[in-house]
Amino acid sequence: MNSTQHAVLLVNLGSPDEPTAPAIARYLAEFLGDRRVVDIPKLFWWPILHGIILRTRPPKLVEKYAAIWQAEGAPLKAITAAQARALHAQMNQEGEKGVSVYWAMRYQNPAVADVLQRIVADGFSHVRVIPMYPQYSMTTTATVDDALKTAMAQNKFSLTYDLVEDYHAHPAYIEALKASVLKHWQAHGRPDFAAGDVLLLSFHGLPERNVQRGDPYQTQCIHTAELLRQALGLTENEVKLSFQSRFGAQKWLQPYTQTTLERLADKGTHRVDVMCPGFAADCLETLEEVNIELREVFMARGGVVYHYLPCLNTEPEHIDLLRDLALA
Numbered sequence: 001m002n003s004t005q006h007a008v009l010l011v012n013l014g015s016p017d018e019p020t021a022p023a024i025a026r027y028l029a030e031f032l033g034d035r036r037v038v039d040i041p042k043l044f045w046w047p048i049l050h051g052i053i054l055r056t057r058p059p060k061l062v063e064k065y066a067a068i069w070q071a072e073g074a075p076l077k078a079i080t081a082a083q084a085r086a087l088h089a090q091m092n093q094e095g096e097k098g099v100s101v102y103w104a105m106r107y108q109n110p111a112v113a114d115v116l117q118r119i120v121a122d123g124f125s126h127v128r129v130i131p132m133y134p135q136y137s138m139t140t141t142a143t144v145d146d147a148l149k150t151a152m153a154q155n156k157f158s159l160t161y162d163l164v165e166d167y168h169a170h171p172a173y174i175e176a177l178k179a180s181v182l183k184h185w186q187a188h189g190r191p192d193f194a195a196g197d198v199l200l201l202s203f204h205g206l207p208e209r210n211v212q213r214g215d216p217y218q219t220q221c222i223h224t225a226e227l228l229r230q231a232l233g234l235t236e237n238e239v240k241l242s243f244q245s246r247f248g249a250q251k252w253l254q255p256y257t258q259t260t261l262e263r264l265a266d267k268g269t270h271r272v273d274v275m276c277p278g279f280a281a282d283c284l285e286t287l288e289e290v291n292i293e294l295r296e297v298f299m300a301r302g303g304v305v306y307h308y309l310p311c312l313n314t315e316p317e318h319i320d321l322l323r324d325l326a327l328a
């Protein structure tokens with residue numbers, strides 16, 4: 001019986017089960033059908049989602065997912081699994097035995113309800129949940145809480161949980177981001193900031209309307225960026241913040257990453273180092289959008305050097321941070 005021991009659950013957004021149009025449609029139907037993600041009355045949104053988006057978007061995404069697919073599946077899932085293994089190993093060293101680390105995806109598989117079932121079957125009575133979103137948003141973090149509550153109510157699990165709301169300003173998070181930048185510069189050389197090179201921090205976007213309704217996401221992104229800039233000892237001209245992955249017709253948070261890269265290239269910026277601090281693991285939005293599509297945008301516009309810095313993934317400093325979050 002493990003009832004006095006600790007279970008930790010890492011939850012990230014989720015990916016399609018396979019890079020095919022039907023699997024992508026199932027994924028988008030679940031994700032974009034969540035009222036927290038798209039807050040438009042069902043009467044209006046359902047015909048658009050099922051009549052237009054789920055017919056037109058999956059075929060376009062097949063090629064993009066195929067370009068980044070790994071032997072173990074979608075990168076987001078493969079990396080989350082590896083993070084759970086690394087955290088488990090780190091937390092079961094001498095003197096800390098008995099911490100079990102699980103992982104789940106908010107949309108598609110492995111589903112939160114199924115993993116909770118396993119946690120209960122393994123004898124745990126409490127689980128600490130870490131949504132893998134450094135910055136809180138009602139469209140991400142809050143949906144993890146929804147999934148936990150729904151699963152608990154439907155299955156009558158005798159399990160309690162607590163949830164890490166955000167870690168956008170956690171010193172170990174800022175330290176891990178800083179270490180990642182320094183490691184990159186050690187391997188590839190430091191940008192020539194005096195000549196106008198830039199470190200661009202690109203966060204996933206959000207409709208402006210969500211922020212107007214009180215979502216703290218934008219404020220937390222700005223705070224993270226500022227703390228990292230200070231930790232690196234850089235000036236405000238050397239570090240820029242932008243928002244990527246816009247979806248749909250609404251106005252999203254600005255400046256957009258694409259516009260920022262175009263403006264930088266137009267200004268004659270030679271090199272840009274792009275990092276995505278809001279993503280705990282590499283995924284479609286980083287490996288494809290940032291590392292492939294946006295690279296092409298910058299280079300086609302006259303940029304010369306484009307570096308993409310990988311997400312924190314299984315970096316030791318990231319696992320140290322997760323350990324802090326698991327124990328706090």
Ligand SMILES: C=CC1=C(C)c2cc3[nH]c(cc4nc(cc5[nH]c(cc1n2)c(C)c5CCC(=O)O)C(CCC(=O)O)=C4C)c(C)c3C=C
Nearest residue numbers: 013014015016037038076137139140204206247283284285
């Ligand atoms: C209204 C739509 C969307 C909101 C709001 C949104 C917020 C949001 N998303 C992430 C993290 C990820 N999003 C990913 C993919 C993705 N996001 C949307 C839409 C919204 N996101 C779509 C439609 C997709 C699928 C791809 C596409 O169609 O363009 C992913 C990657 C998933 C993968 O399989 O690799 C992540 C991660 C955050 C952090 C966030 C709010 C701040």
Ligand SMILES: [Fe+2]
Nearest residue numbers: 013204245285
């Ligand atoms: Fe998204």
Ligand SMILES: [Fe+2]
Nearest residue numbers: 169219220223
């Ligand atoms: Fe803050």
